[in-house]
Amino acid sequence: VCYGWRVSFLSFFLSAAQPITSKLDENWWAYKDVVQGSFVPVPSFWGLVHSAWNLCAIGKRQSPIDIETSHMIFDPYLTPLRLNTGGRKMGGTMYNTGKHVSLRPDKAHLVNISGGPLGYSYRLEEVRLHFGSEDSQGSEHLLNGQGFPGEVQLIHYNQDLYANYTEAAKSPHGIAVVSIFIKLSENSNSFLNRMLNRDTITRINYRHDAFLLMGLNIADLYPDTTRYITYEGSITIPPCYETSTWILINKPVYVTQMQMHSLRLLSQNEPYKIFLSMSDNTRPTQPLLQRCIRTNINFSKQGRDCPNNRALRPQYRGNMEEGRREGRSNVSALINKNFCSARNECHFFFFYTFHLFKAN
Numbered sequence: 145v146c147y148g149w150r151v152s153f154l155s156f157f158l159s160a161a162q163p164i165t166s167k168l169d170e171n172w173w174a175y176k177d178v179v180q181g182s183f184v185p186v187p188s189f190w191g192l193v194h195s196a197w198n199l200c201a202i203g204k205r206q207s208p209i210d211i212e213t214s215h216m217i218f219d220p221y222l223t224p225l226r227l228n229t230g231g232r233k234m235g236g237t238m239y240n241t242g243k244h245v246s247l248r249p250d251k252a253h254l255v256n257i258s259g260g261p262l263g264y265s266y267r268l269e270e271v272r273l274h275f276g277s278e279d280s281q282g283s284e285h286l287l288n289g290q291g292f293p294g295e296v297q298l299i300h301y302n303q304d305l306y307a308n309y310t311e312a313a314k315s316p317h318g319i320a321v322v323s324i325f326i327k328l329s330e331n332s333n334s335f336l337n338r339m340l341n342r343d344t345i346t347r348i349n350y351r352h353d354a355f356l357l358m359g360l361n362i363a364d365l366y367p368d369t370t371r372y373i374t375y376e377g378s379i380t381i382p383p384c385y386e387t388s389t390w391i392l393i394n395k396p397v398y399v400t401q402m403q404m405h406s407l408r409l410l411s412q413n414e415p416y417k418i419f420l421s422m423s424d425n426t427r428p429t430q431p432l433l434q435r436c437i438r439t440n441i442n443f444s445k446q447g448r449d450c451p452n453n454r455a456l457r458p459q460y461r462g463n464m465e466e467g468r469r470e471g472r473s474n475v476s477a478l479i480n481k482n483f484c485s486a487r488n489e490c491h492f493f494f495f496y497t498f499h500l501f502k503a504n
């Protein structure tokens with residue numbers, strides 16, 4: 145039954161849409177169904193509409209993923225990430241691409257990262273924002289099944305091996321993405337405030353709008369921590385190449401409710417077309433399969449009596465809620481609670497991690 149539907153559906157692609165063999169329109173995809181008659185493939189179809197995108201459907205190292213903190217492995221050899229701005233501020237152009245808010249640094253101001261899980265130096269290509277229509281969703285990565293209102297992705301390419309982003313994106317060790325969850329608060333991160341204050345964000349209300357920003361310090365975007373979580377995955381838009389090292393910073397950045405509201409008012413379309421909010425521009429999470437999630441958070445320093453963290457998994461949801469109420473929903477706080485709340489024998493561990501994260 146399903147088969148027949150699928151075949152006719154695909155033949156619809158073949159006839160009505162771009163001929164699959166000819167030049168591909170690399171923008172011919174969407175996050176959600178568009179209600180206007182014109183068909184554009186949503187994430188579950190990305191991998192089916194063009195053979196060059198088949199990793200989106202059959203890849204085994206896809207992103208984003210749901211990070212289960214109980215699956216993380218402490219890796220003592222993970223050094224802190226190094227950010228190199230040359231001590232200079234940068235300029236960049238902020239775009240409404242119809243799919244994301246995208247900030248591209250100008251070529252005169254090079255920023256690169258190295259260290260941590262990275263064996264090469266990676267140059268910043270783009271700062272990209274994902275965000276939701278509601279506060280409970282909007283990040284691409286999830287943490288123990290929970291989403292955040294948004295996610296900033298700093299996309300870098302391997303400048304040691306490759307000439308540019310395009311070449312790196314399809315090549316081994318090509319891409320490094322630093323990912324930071326966005327949460328809501330009274331005060332906003334000073335870098336995001338430059339992008340999202342009313343005067344600025346309203347300049348890119350519509351698709352193809354662009355606005356130049358100067359004097360940005362990318363270091364301001366990084367939360368004050370050296371802790372992160374890392375895994376090997378893919379870029380999260382077609383063609384879903386499996387060339388990305390992901391580095392998820394163990395602390396969120398904040399924007400105001402008003403700034404989040406402004407983001408939700410951005411349109412995916414040109415001004416003369418119907419308003420379609422850009423929000424919920426997220427790919428659903430993909431299976432982890434055989435991959436390993438490593439972290440430099442030393443949660444393994446637990447007493448011999450400590451219960452195996454996996455046994456506590458059912459508590460996660462409750463803990464998350466509690467963490468939220470207490471305003472302590474960063475990963476360290478979560479791990480702390482998940483591992484240590486219930487059992488007395490974990491006091492030692494609790495004490496240790498508490499100080500570890502405080503010192504952080």
Ligand SMILES: *[C@@H]1O[C@H](CO)[C@@H](O)[C@H](O)[C@H]1NC(C)=O
Pocket residue numbers: 228229230231253254255256265303
């Ligand atoms: C990294 O960026 C800095 C500052 O812009 C620059 O001086 C340095 O040469 C870059 N490193 C590499 C390996 O290109």
Ligand SMILES: *[C@@H]1O[C@H](CO)[C@@H](O)[C@H](O)[C@H]1NC(C)=O
Pocket residue numbers: 307308310311
């Ligand atoms: C990227 O680099 C490759 C290889 O050097 C080159 O062929 C290509 O034209 C470059 N693309 C862009 C967009 O600069």
Ligand SMILES: *[C@@H]1O[C@H](CO)[C@@H](O)[C@H](O)[C@H]1NC(C)=O
Pocket residue numbers: 220442444445446
């Ligand atoms: C992590 O904890 C272990 C276990 O107690 C300890 O031996 C080790 O020194 C710690 N590693 C780091 C890098 O802090």
Ligand SMILES: *[C@@H]1O[C@H](CO)[C@@H](O)[C@H](O)[C@H]1NC(C)=O
Pocket residue numbers: 395396471472473474476477501502
């Ligand atoms: C993260 O957790 C630590 C430890 O509980 C806490 O001290 C810190 O304030 C939290 N940070 C944020 C941004 O929530």
